[in-house]
Amino acid sequence: MARNAARAADGIDEARLWQRLMAMARFGARADGGVDRQALSAEDVAARRQLIAWAEARGFACAVDPIGNLFVRRAGREPDLAPVLTGSHLDSQPTGGKFDGVYGVLAGFEVLEALEDLGLSTRRSVEAVAWTNEEGSRFQPGAMGSAAFAGRMDLAALRVGADRAGVRLGDALDATLAATPTAARRALGFPVAAYVESHIEQGPLLEADGKVIGAVTGIQGSRWFAVEVTGEAAHAGTTPLKIRKDALKAATAMVSALESLMADPSDVVRFTVGRFEVAPNSPNTVPDRVFFTIDFRHPDAAVLQRLGDQVEATCRAAARGCAVRVTQTFDAPPVDFAPAIVGLVSAAAARLGLPHRDIFSGAFHDAKFLAEVAPTGMVFVPCARGISHNPAESATASDLAAGARVLAEVVAELAAQ
Amino acid sequence: MARNAARAADGIDEARLWQRLMAMARFGARADGGVDRQALSAEDVAARRQLIAWAEARGFACAVDPIGNLFVRRAGREPDLAPVLTGSHLDSQPTGGKFDGVYGVLAGFEVLEALEDLGLSTRRSVEAVAWTNEEGSRFQPGAMGSAAFAGRMDLAALRVGADRAGVRLGDALDATLAATPTAARRALGFPVAAYVESHIEQGPLLEADGKVIGAVTGIQGSRWFAVEVTGEAAHAGTTPLKIRKDALKAATAMVSALESLMADPSDVVRFTVGRFEVAPNSPNTVPDRVFFTIDFRHPDAAVLQRLGDQVEATCRAAARGCAVRVTQTFDAPPVDFAPAIVGLVSAAAARLGLPHRDIFSGAFHDAKFLAEVAPTGMVFVPCARGISHNPAESATASDLAAGARVLAEVVAELAAQ
Numbered sequence: 001m002a003r004n005a006a007r008a009a010d011g012i013d014e015a016r017l018w019q020r021l022m023a024m025a026r027f028g029a030r031a032d033g034g035v036d037r038q039a040l041s042a043e044d045v046a047a048r049r050q051l052i053a054w055a056e057a058r059g060f061a062c063a064v065d066p067i068g069n070l071f072v073r074r075a076g077r078e079p080d081l082a083p084v085l086t087g088s089h090l091d092s093q094p095t096g097g098k099f100d101g102v103y104g105v106l107a108g109f110e111v112l113e114a115l116e117d118l119g120l121s122t123r124r125s126v127e128a129v130a131w132t133n134e135e136g137s138r139f140q141p142g143a144m145g146s147a148a149f150a151g152r153m154d155l156a157a158l159r160v161g162a163d164r165a166g167v168r169l170g171d172a173l174d175a176t177l178a179a180t181p182t183a184a185r186r187a188l189g190f191p192v193a194a195y196v197e198s199h200i201e202q203g204p205l206l207e208a209d210g211k212v213i214g215a216v217t218g219i220q221g222s223r224w225f226a227v228e229v230t231g232e233a234a235h236a237g238t239t240p241l242k243i244r245k246d247a248l249k250a251a252t253a254m255v256s257a258l259e260s261l262m263a264d265p266s267d268v269v270r271f272t273v274g275r276f277e278v279a280p281n282s283p284n285t286v287p288d289r290v291f292f293t294i295d296f297r298h299p300d301a302a303v304l305q306r307l308g309d310q311v312e313a314t315c316r317a318a319a320r321g322c323a324v325r326v327t328q329t330f331d332a333p334p335v336d337f338a339p340a341i342v343g344l345v346s347a348a349a350a351r352l353g354l355p356h357r358d359i360f361s362g363a364f365h366d367a368k369f370l371a372e373v374a375p376t377g378m379v380f381v382p383c384a385r386g387i388s389h390n391p392a393e394s395a396t397a398s399d400l401a402a403g404a405r406v407l408a409e410v411v412a413e414l415a416a417q
Numbered sequence: 418m419a420r421n422a423a424r425a426a427d428g429i430d431e432a433r434l435w436q437r438l439m440a441m442a443r444f445g446a447r448a449d450g451g452v453d454r455q456a457l458s459a460e461d462v463a464a465r466r467q468l469i470a471w472a473e474a475r476g477f478a479c480a481v482d483p484i485g486n487l488f489v490r491r492a493g494r495e496p497d498l499a500p501v502l503t504g505s506h507l508d509s510q511p512t513g514g515k516f517d518g519v520y521g522v523l524a525g526f527e528v529l530e531a532l533e534d535l536g537l538s539t540r541r542s543v544e545a546v547a548w549t550n551e552e553g554s555r556f557q558p559g560a561m562g563s564a565a566f567a568g569r570m571d572l573a574a575l576r577v578g579a580d581r582a583g584v585r586l587g588d589a590l591d592a593t594l595a596a597t598p599t600a601a602r603r604a605l606g607f608p609v610a611a612y613v614e615s616h617i618e619q620g621p622l623l624e625a626d627g628k629v630i631g632a633v634t635g636i637q638g639s640r641w642f643a644v645e646v647t648g649e650a651a652h653a654g655t656t657p658l659k660i661r662k663d664a665l666k667a668a669t670a671m672v673s674a675l676e677s678l679m680a681d682p683s684d685v686v687r688f689t690v691g692r693f694e695v696a697p698n699s700p701n702t703v704p705d706r707v708f709f710t711i712d713f714r715h716p717d718a719a720v721l722q723r724l725g726d727q728v729e730a731t732c733r734a735a736a737r738g739c740a741v742r743v744t745q746t747f748d749a750p751p752v753d754f755a756p757a758i759v760g761l762v763s764a765a766a767a768r769l770g771l772p773h774r775d776i777f778s779g780a781f782h783d784a785k786f787l788a789e790v791a792p793t794g795m796v797f798v799p800c801a802r803g804i805s806h807n808p809a810e811s812a813t814a815s816d817l818a819a820g821a822r823v824l825a826e827v828v829a830e831l832a833a834q
Contacts, residue, residue: 203655220654224700235805236689236712237637238620238779241681248690249676252669259666264658272653273665274700276693283641283691283710285806293700295653362655388652389702 008412009352011114014401020106021400024050024090025098034391035098039091039133040068040172045179047090047102051130052180054109058116063186066155067148068132068173070183074112076125076415082191084122084415085374086111086407087129088199088366089145093137097393099200099383099400105130107198107404114408122415124193131366132173138163139172146366149189150373192374194414196341197367198407199378200395204386205359212402214359214380215345218337219368220270221301223308224330225294227254227315231322233280233288244286245321248278251290253318258294261307261314269307270297270362299334299360335368341377341410348409354402363388379403379410425829426769428531431818437523438817441467441507442515451808452515456508456550457485457589462596464507464519468547469597471526475533480603483572484565485549485590487600491529493542493832499608501539501832502791503528503824504546505616505783506562510554514810516617516800516817522547524615524821531825539832541610548783549590555580556589563783566606567790609791611831613758614784615824616795617812621803622776629819631776631797632762635754636785637687638718640725641747642711644671644732648739650697650705661703662738665695668707670735675711678724678731686724687714687779716751716777752785758794758827765826771819780805796820796827 027046028037037043048070052062055072063071070090073083088104108128115122131149136142139161147153159170177185201207206214231245255273262271272295279289294311298304312326342358349356359380361367370376381403384394444463445454454460465487469479472489480488487507490500505521525545532539548566553559556578564570576587594602618624623631648662672690679688689712696706711728715721729743759775766773776797778784787793798820801811 201655202652204657204660205655208660222654233807234803235619235780236691237639237687237714237781238618238805239687239803240621240684241686241688242684243621246689248693249672252672252690255666255669256673267657267659269658270654270656271658272663272701272703273669274653274695274702274704275698276665276695276704277698278691278693281692281694284689284712285691286689287691287693295701297654363652364654386652386656388655390650 007118008114008120008408009405011118012110012401012404012408014397017106017110017401017404018397021098021102024102024106028092030391032391035092035096036094037090037092037096038094038138039135040169040176041138044091045176048130048176048180051105051109052183056182058113060112062183064177064180064183065149065186065188067145067158067188068176069145069149070130071186072109072112072128074115074126076122078123079125081124082193083125083127084193084411085127085129085195086197086411087131088197089134090130091133091135093135093389095389095391097388097390099393099395100202100388101134103200103400104198107407110404111408111411115412120412122412124415126411126415134366139169143364143366143369146369150369151189152369152372155188192370194341195367195370195374195376196407196410196414197365197378198403199365199380200383200388201359201380202363202383202386202388206380206382207384207386209357211355211357212381212399213345213349213354213356213406215342215349215356216337216361216378216380217342217358218299219335219361219364220297220299221304221334222295222297222330222332223304223328225311226327226329227292227294228325229290229319229322231288234286236284236286239286246286247290247322248287250318250320250322251292253320254315257314257318258311261310262296268298297362301334304334335371337371337377338375341375344410344413345377345379345406348406352405354406379406424535425528425531425537425825426822428535429527429818429821429825431814434523434527434818434821435814438515438519441519441523445509447808449808452509452513453511454507454509454513455511455555456552457586457593458555461508462593465547465593465597468522468526469600473599475530477529479600481594481597481600482566482603482605484562484575484605485593486562486566487547488603489526489529489545491532491543493539495540496542498541499610500542500544501610501828502544502546502612503614503828504548505614506551507547508550508552510552510806512806512808514805514807516810516812517619517805518551520617520817521615524824527821528825528828532829537829539829541832543828543832551783556586560781560783560786563786567786568606569786569789572605609787611758612784612787612791612793613824613827613831614782614795615820616782616797617800617805618776618797619780619800619803619805623797623799624801624803626774628772628774629798629816630762630766630771630773630823632759632766632773633754633778633795633797634759634775635716636752636778636781637714637716638721638751639712639714639747639749640721640745642728643744643746644709644711645742646707646736646739648705651703653701653703656703663703664707664739665704667735667737667739668709670737671732674731674735675728678727679713685715714779718751721751752788754788754794755792758792761827761830762794762796762823765823769822771823796823
């Protein structure tokens, strides 16, 4: 344990962090109390300009890379060493809340300020980062800033994508960069010593367990499938059931069979059928087409493979004479975070007297891509009833500050290494 | 058996009937070979004017009542007696075929022509009728012409209904009546000696059985329900399954439980879930709302009551913590046709050497309402694979003519009584 690591948490200012969160929530504020601050929008630009203004007021250098990732740097004693990064994203869902993403950016910035307020120097530089477009609401795919940084998405390919209004990402990005002229330009991707992201849990486990800190051990893997069931439309009054090819009854039988396949007494499997669409969708016509999606997640790659590989056969076995097409639309293996960083998070929480537990992330985060290029970890704090991607998203100033204190200690320790 | 009853079938002209069907199919012809001739549309007006032109060419009197039901009359020897009516409807589904409804009208008209061609007088007058708006596609509800005729729907209430473009039924009706100025005006509802409707089966039973004629014994009863399931939206990646209130999984469990409830080895029960709508319908969000419909039909009122009364409890038992609201939206008891007319249909088919069977109607027809005011029956002929309400609707000239021959004999017999 480096000498200053035990003290960095002392510089976290709960009121300042809360005020900044509320200030950011004004950019894209919705009438229902939520936030609509989609990537590279005017609201996103305003949030970026605010962060830069706060940074410049403290004398921190700002830089942007070609995908718009925004870095605020507090230089270390050995500025040529790879920095420690901490952050998340400023963009929100169209029906988003005040904490998803922006909390991680402002907690990282709060760490910089805490170190500055305490006069604590670090060996490595520490940078707070706002990754571009984590949500993927306006431009797809999500997490493109961190993915491009990690070399997993191609900038030129991303730039030609367009939003629903036909605006190209490249044009929105150029306008965003032009609106933050004081930030230096920086190349895409550079060596990173470690990455730590703080985030609201977006799930109910910490709250249910009475914990304030989650030491995130990794991000569970996901396999998504699309299922198309094709039967035969028929008159509901005249057609005997035995000769029907009823796409809806076949699809509901598939969902039941998949529930049996995915049954898990330990309640770790996540199995969701979120979209389910019926045609012709008329009360007195036997449906001839159903489309539904499967979102299947698990922390264990072997379970993901074993159960996921049975999805198609399970659907076929319940097809009842209908045609079935099963397509895997997404396949992301589980990510394991660096055990050393998970340990630092637990240890810091313990030192600070904060109830904590290990936890797997059920949701995706920018940390997924950073984990491919640097030792990576995350710090979760509770959010009320696990509700997120929702204007009702709620977290307490106390828990948010607790997460920032843990983050400060972990970052300071990593910056000393 | 009246002397001329055995001969009326001889006047049916298969080619003429087919040509008229094809001529009518031009009014509202779709590029895919189907017909879109919705009630009180320009296409419906054109079909009505065509029927009147054919009638006037033969010297038959035409009349319309205030709901637009169109009658073509061949007077009997005792014109003050209640007439025998035969017909169906000229309107179609927006994606309709060439035979549903219009066949019954033109078969009825063919009977008038057959009697005329043969010089056969009848004691009672015989009238071919086209009931207004059986389909209920443009204006709801369906079968409003026959229902208003039978005194089961109120004309003034129907007139204020509007289509999706905001056109009031009263205005469309007035325009339709104005476009057929040569038809005499007639009051709504009058004594009817008997009603016989010929129609394609719209189901597969006659074809599967190798029968040409169905002697329709009645129309099965129907109970329709709407089910609203309300759970709680949640993040698909983070929310443990045990604490979810998943409206989709609850709804699919309800459909499965209803299938068990409705299981019928004799395959007489008709149980259909035709509409099924999910919100927010996003792949990675646990659905919080499902709306689905139940269309349940059976010829036996006791079975309709026993199983229908268990629908709500069956849904509640599968609710899995979600809220459930079950609403009965339609309740039509079974209709039994007059045994004497069913017997006349069977006897005529037997005399004509046509393979025939008794059959229950799975679909609604105008005969449902006429059965409340007069002895009523129906004659079914096969349609290919039971497909109807579909541009692919198909029937053979030979089967259609066979149905008209049976109809001619039955109508002539009834008109002799």
